[in-house]
Amino acid sequence: MRVSRLHITDILVAGAQLSLPAESAHYLGTVLRAREGDKVMLxxxxxxxxxxxVSKSKKGHVDVTIGECVRAPENAATLRLHLALGLSRGDRMDYAIQKATELGVTEITPLFTEHGEVRLKPDRLENKLRHFEKIAINAAEQCGRLDVPAINTPLSLDAFLAQKTNATRLLLEPGGELRLTAAQALSDIQLIIGPEGGFSEHEVSLARASNCEIMRLGPRVLRTETAPVAALAILQFLYGDLA
Incomplete structure (x- = not known):
């Protein structure tokens, strides 16, 4: 039987008793119907x-006894990847966040762009961020990583580019001057990808003026949810831990 992995922000210490947070308790106790003695990884x-x-499971309340540490905290990744992705409608963002988490991104910033059709009021924005965070947590639980990428508050592209950084900025654009594989050896990358409508000419010019390298993936135009998967896999293969 597969043992579930749960991301827990509480301090984990061997021998301690822990009451699981409500959402984790609901999943383990109600969805999976866990019973006393069932195993789980935290x-x-x-x-x-x-x-x-599990030491107790009753009406959405689950207590566990923490056993031995089976995997120590890990050193920082050799490649730091920050994905900035244009907000898109439907489940495109959900898919991109899930796969980006599986591919080891450190940070994700949704972008408001000129061609993007997503505009969120403050209350919906807060709910959407919680939704994105849940997707990232679930993906981390599934793929075996210990950390969960940070999901940042959405920014306009110009506000994102105005932030100071030591990272190399790569903006993907079908008409980019260089193939993504031409990027030099890198350890800290901001990968910027547009929504389903792509970036406007103004946005590409703004990125170029902000020292972004304008890159292309190949001869085909990829969907906004496909491009991050392809680009992140290439970068992890070239400079990270995917091999």
């Missing part, structure tokens, strides 16, 4: 990963 980037066992 993890976070700070403490590592621990084996645990």
């Amino acid at each position: 993890f976070n980037a700070r403490d590592g990963e621990f084996a645990a066992a």
